Amino acid sequence: MTTPRDDAARPCNLVYFVDDEAAMRAAIKQWLSLADFEVVAFERADDALQQLSPDFPGVILSDVKMPRMNGLELLRRVSAMDKDLPVVLMTGHGDVPMAVDAMKEGAYDFIEKPFEPEQILEIVHRAVEKRRLVLENRRLRQQVTESTGPTTQLLGHCPAMDRLRADLHAIADTDASVLILGETGTGKEVVARRLHELSSRAANNFVAVNATAIPEQIFESELFGHEAGAFTGAQKKRVGKMEHASGGTLFLDEIGSMPLSLQPKLLRALQENRIERLGSNDSIPIDLRTVTAANIDIEEASTEGRFREDLLYRLNVITLRIPPLRERGDDIVTLFEHFKNAAATSHDRPAPALSDSDIALLMAHTWRGNIRELKNTAERHVLFANTGRSLTSILRPLDQSSDPEASDASLAERVDRFERTAILRGLKTHHGNIQAVCDALDIPRRTLNQKMLRHGLNRQDFIVSHSESSDAS
Structure with missing residues (x-):
């Protein structure tokens, strides 16, 4: 034995x-x-x-x-x-x-x-x-039970997320400015909050500011605050976001959308660690860590003059990149199960089990809305489970781009989507065994490698939870 x-x-x-x-x-x-x-x-x-x-x-x-x-x-x-x-x-x-x-x-x-x-x-x-x-x-x-709150969770164990967690622990207890890059819905604020919680500033405020949600005419007041009578409607003094974040972390989301006219004022405040409220000549010291996020190529925006280069250098001491959901392999199913169970608890409904075809569908979906879309889909799946609606009927209308037969897609787009879905399902079924996928799809190994590279598919994402430890032994 x-x-x-x-x-x-x-x-x-x-x-x-x-x-x-x-x-x-x-x-x-x-x-x-x-x-x-x-x-x-x-x-x-x-x-x-x-x-x-x-x-x-x-x-x-x-x-x-x-x-x-x-x-x-x-x-x-x-x-x-x-x-x-x-x-x-x-x-x-x-x-x-x-x-x-x-x-x-x-x-x-x-x-x-x-x-x-x-x-x-x-x-x-x-x-x-x-x-x-x-x-x-x-x-x-x-993890949810032990966490300080559900928004702090960085769930999943694909290689990119493991690296991200390692990077967060390595830089958390410093005051280095951090730029987080990722598509909309990938969880940039979750990463920022986790960075704050791991730092020595965790006991103080985490203040989030979405640059796209604040009208330009009041942006300066929101950021720096104002005194009573500073402008029409300013009936009393207001502490701005930067002052409120002093001692903690200021998170500037969608920083690429910040009005160009205000960027020099932000740069000066960060360099001098001081702000002035609108309508005041008094300089107020601040002590904060700056974390910013963007879903655009911020360096390209800087090159094109839409974002100040000197501000970019000030904000971008360390860069963290969050992978889109479609590149996270088995994390898709893991996250879906997590959100499904959370929705079942929240709505006091049973959590429907996933079939093999459900899993294949989740893995093949394009997830343009990333984790935000996945969470909403999981909640719909729970709410409509007792009506007999399948996951397919819930998921397909959300993004026809995952359907090779989408009526608005060209022939080339349909072929490309079908090809990616077939390879992804092969990798999932055979747990990253390249030779087995080649045999199943009847294509040469070199051709498969080229297509995987073009479609952004990584073999490691499919073997990490199954045989990676055995392969290394």
């Missing part, structure tokens, strides 16, 4: 296989190992049971007919420990009543010997994916 290692160190591609026949243990272990699963074989069910825990990062594959403890009893024991831990049963003596009993007891699936290797591999792949999502959802719920 293979000696199990500590569960905490394992990826979620682990299979505990229980069978009293040595030949079957050897054959199944070989098949699954060739498919990048980590397999621990047991002769007796009670030995496997002793190694299990509620957060076991894998699945159970077990024979039914065994001495001492049979597969059905093992299933009952496992279900009592963790009802969401998938158990797949197999037997050479099975019949329909036994299969029905096993499914009633909570078996994930039931397979009768003899079987083809591809059949057991397909079932185990699905079971492992389900387990991964269950464990990820548990981790996310724990």
Whole structure:
């Protein structure tokens, strides 16, 4: 029997296989190992049971007919420990009543010997994916419980998000100005708030200012404040955003939209750490950290004269980039599950389960609105679940660009979207195994690599949660 290692160190591609026949243990272990699963074989069910825990990062594959403890009893024991831990049963003596009993007891699936290797591999792949999502959802719920607030969550574990979290921890406890770049809806303010919470300024104010939401004629008053009588309608003194943020963090969102005429005043205030309210000659000291965000090419705007170059240099000491949702691989499903569960709790509704086709649809969608669109879609999915509406009917009208047959798309656009969807689904299905995707799509490896580069698809995004640790060992 293979000696199990500590569960905490394992990826979620682990299979505990229980069978009293040595030949079957050897054959199944070989098949699954060739498919990048980590397999621990047991002769007796009670030995496997002793190694299990509620957060076991894998699945159970077990024979039914065994001495001492049979597969059905093992299933009952496992279900009592963790009802969401998938158990797949197999037997050479099975019949329909036994299969029905096993499914009633909570078996994930039931397979009768003899079987083809591809059949057991397909079932185990699905079971492992389900387990991964269950464990990820548990981790996310724990994060929300421990967090100071749900808006501070940086969820997901694609390589780009792991790097972003590492960068935040590296720079949080400094006063360096930070520029956050990302498309609309990617969560730039969430990153800014997290940066504030990790810093020594966390006990003081985090003040957010959206440059696109403030009319130009009152922008200066909003930023610097004013004295009573400074202009028509200024009936009393008002503290501006920069003064209110003193001691904490000032977050200037959509900074590229800031009126050009006000940029020199902001630059001077940041350089001198002092502001003057409108209608006053008194200089007020301020102590704040500046975090800005843009969804445009701010350097291009500076080159074209739409943004001051000297202000850009002052704001852009450190640059953080947030990837668009479409480039985050499995994070799409992880985030959807998180928002779905949150919506179910908020509206006191059941959280509908995702089918394999639902997952494929989520992964193929273009998500032009990024996380904001994903969150709204998850909430609609919960609210309309009892009406029988499928996720497809909810998602398709939001963005026809994810549909290769969209009527307003040219032939080239339809072909391009279909190609990206096919490759993405292949990578998802085969967990980043490039050769398997090549075989499934019947294209050369070099061609696949070129198309993945053109469509912004990264193999690492699809293997990080499945076999990356095994590949490195």
